[in-house]
Amino acid sequence: MSVNALYDYRFEPKDKVENFNGMQLLYVYWPNHLLFCAPFALLVQPDMTFGDLVETVIKPAAAAHPDAAKADFLNAEWLLNDEPFTPRADASLKDNGIDHKSMLTVTTPGLNGIADVGY
């Protein structure tokens, strides 16, 4: 459907990639770790490698959780925008098909959060 308005109602999306000064947005959701209330919203370089993303962005973001030290993120189970996904660690985000405002879901089997209740 479309908005019902008094005039031709069209506006630019506010969060187009060109508004982020060469960077792009990436969301990362780590299920069963709701200590972090929502997926992380991260600002990343499109040409950084996936391996660098894990080491320099995701690990520090998740570090406050006691499971983080035990998690093998690189070899965990990944979804990219809800589809199964096998990341290539030495390829860039762009070459991994991770575009602006994509969401990665990373499940770490055996790690079910604090007190085993997904927290």
Added chain:
Amino acid sequence: MAVKNKKLNLKDKYQYLTRDMAWEPSYQKKEDIFPDEQFEGIKITDWSQWEDPFRLTMDAYWKYQAEKEKKLYAIFDAFAQNNGHQNISDARYVNALKLFLTGVSPLEHAAFQGYAKVGRQFSGAGARVACQMQAIDELRHSQTQQHAMSHYNKHFNGLHDAAYMHDRVWFLSVPKSFFDDARSAGPFEFLTAISFSFEYVLTNLLFVPFMSGAAYNGDMATVTFGFSAQSDEARHMTLGLEVIKFILEQHEDNVPIVQRWIDKWFWRGFRLLSLVSMMMDYMLPNKVMSWAEAWEVYYEQNGGALFKDLERYGIRPPKYQDVANDAKHHLSHQLWTTFYQYSQATNFHTWIPEKEEMDWMSEKYPETFDKYYRPRYEYLAKEAAAGRRFYNNTLPQLCQVCQVPTLFTEMGAPTKLSHRQLVHEGERYHFCSEACCDIFKDEPEKYVQAWLPVHQIYQGNCEGADVETVVQKYYHINIGEDNFEYVGSPDHKHWLSIKGQKPADQSKDAA
């Protein structure tokens, strides 16, 4: 009109001062005078059917309001002169006021603007008069709330710049965008959104807990505001019901349009009230009732009866009410742990509930609290005791529609986020729920322009790239005073000194 008697009876007076203030245009077309009345597709066949349930005229309105005002300000004065803030249950309570002043009072002002605008749009005089009075009420509520709480601003942190913060601070984009959405709609949608869905269906969930909460916690200034607003609120609620019945009775084509608005605005209001859920369960040291109990009474029972009554017009209950009903067991806990981890960026404090409070929640939430939420607080308490009070140092994903972080969980699966996403015209969008995603699909042009605070920070539009600069410079939150943990905060120390539990703090209450 020739007036024979000097003194009019009430019925005549109402007629002269409302309907007779209108006239049939002779040299302009009606649709040019009321250009917004048609485009939403609502068909009004006979405006004279509009019933004003109160038959209030402006002269009587001014008189009643002036009397209430006099009493109200006399009590504010007495409250201030007697240092009423010293008699509240606990200084943690003031944090509910901080949330209210930044989140709700500006909405009263937005409602004033909304009613003033739509009041100009209706060709029916009865509707115009009703909107005019409600506009003035809302302006009055905005002002009197600020005056009721201004005394606290002299003694506690975080209350100093509410209107400024409302336009900028991340979580305040939730109430702000709610009203922007309503005010940028057509006049009939605005009335369905605010008069019906918010004022009639949901407002008891805001005002009853807030005003009873103030009474239970010794805040006489706010209680008095509540009494002073009560008769206005009763009028607003009655108008809400009148509006919906009037629109539905006018033409059967109106039914599906109104149903879609009810689905949308029930959900938008429910998401907005998630802030109230945590206020009720966590921010009132003396509890009134739990969010779950309030939801049962004010939505499931009262709302159930209402929608049964509306059945004869072909209206069914809001589409996602089952999700909202299920969420009553989780909502406040999920919200509070969110604000707990982002207290570095709020104008109020958060804390871990005390032992008795947790026991109260176990009793009120027997199915969920001990299983899912008590372990959270036990962990957080342990961390805090070890000197590692938890703050989330990343920014959260926000819902494109309601703008709350995408923290909500699936119905029946309380550890799984109910995240949704879609691609619209080549851009990805993320949502907290199926319901918000549906709202987007209906009117994508509206929500693609959403000013999402997290994305605005990343675009460099908030005076800094790091949270500290944004919080201090862009939000006007004073770091170390307004934000962070309650225990050990200046407010906490100040309260202890008021209660004689520590040598007096020289900086405040010196007199």
